[in-house]
Amino acid sequence: MKKIDVLGIPVVDTTKSEFIDHIVDEMQITEKPICIVTANPEIIMLAKENTNYEKCLLESNYVVADGIGVVIGSKMLGTPLKERIPGYELVHDFLRTAKAGHNRFFFYGGKPGIAKQAAEKANLLYPHIKIVGVADGYGGDGNGDEVAKKAAALNPDFIFVATGAPKQEEWIAEHRNQFSNAVMMGVGGSLDVLSGNVDRAPEIFIKLNLEWFHRLITQPTRFKRMLKIPQFLFEVRKSKK
Numbered sequence: 366m367k368k369i370d371v372l373g374i375p376v377v378d379t380t381k382s383e384f385i386d387h388i389v390d391e392m393q394i395t396e397k398p399i400c401i402v403t404a405n406p407e408i409i410m411l412a413k414e415n416t417n418y419e420k421c422l423l424e425s426n427y428v429v430a431d432g433i434g435v436v437i438g439s440k441m442l443g444t445p446l447k448e449r450i451p452g453y454e455l456v457h458d459f460l461r462t463a464k465a466g467h468n469r470f471f472f473y474g475g476k477p478g479i480a481k482q483a484a485e486k487a488n489l490l491y492p493h494i495k496i497v498g499v500a501d502g503y504g505g506d507g508n509g510d511e512v513a514k515k516a517a518a519l520n521p522d523f524i525f526v527a528t529g530a531p532k533q534e535e536w537i538a539e540h541r542n543q544f545s546n547a548v549m550m551g552v553g554g555s556l557d558v559l560s561g562n563v564d565r566a567p568e569i570f571i572k573l574n575l576e577w578f579h580r581l582i583t584q585p586t587r588f589k590r591m592l593k594i595p596q597f598l599f600e601v602r603k604s605k606k
């Protein structure tokens with residue numbers, strides 16, 4: 366799969382539907398975990414500041430452009446990515462396309478009760494899937510090592526890790542070897558949205574690539590974090606030869 370370098374991070378250049386088909390096919394043949402990072406500018410900037418975290422990204426199998434800022438950055442570099450691939454949409458797409466024999470899901474992250482609520486919602490929306498286990502992201506179901514042990518024993522095909530960056534990518538990198546061939550994906554606040562506790566931006570914001578703006582006005586405490594977006598674009602501009 367073609368990858369485009371954005372500040373030293375190889376981001377897959379594909380459409381969302383091609384990406385899903387590719388992962389579903391790969392799951393049939395691989396015996397290793399498939400680790401997916403859903404990157405936004407904040408994640409890429411974090412990698413620039415922390416080499417251990419950057420290593421987690423470089424050792425993952427696929428980094429997709431979850432944030433529109435990453436797509437804009439790729440355009441500024443003269444190597445435009447085909448499209449944005451939002452992690453939240455991948456969550457639904459994997460739930461929808463999971464086939465018998467590859468339909469065991471584990472949800473990890475969010476405040477106590479969120480992963481369970483998200484699992485109930487997922488079961489309603491996609492009755493063909495099996496949620497084999499859930500764990501909250503604040504230690505209520507054990508620390509990271511304990512959750513990994515518990516999850517691995519349940520033999521999931523998909524693990525959605527919603528403990529936020531950098532924790533989720535670090536957890537995946539540290540524990541991936543305990544899983545045989547699961548898709549392991551960091552999904553940020555997706556379980557909050559799936560569970561119905563946080564609203565995703567209205568369609569018009571998504572269409573206009575203003576999902577980040579909706580998050581900013583609905584969760585103004587994110588302001589400081591979002592300053593990473595202009596910083597990221599500045600770094601991209603600087604890196605352009």
Ligand code: UDP
Nearest residue numbers: 474475476502503527528529553554555557
């Ligand atoms: N979270 C968690 N454990 C922690 C810190 C955060 O489970 O120690 C969860 C938090 O409850 C939220 C998610 O991680 O559901 C992070 O969401 P955020 O909005 O920061 O991620 P984004 O969608 O921006 O990647």
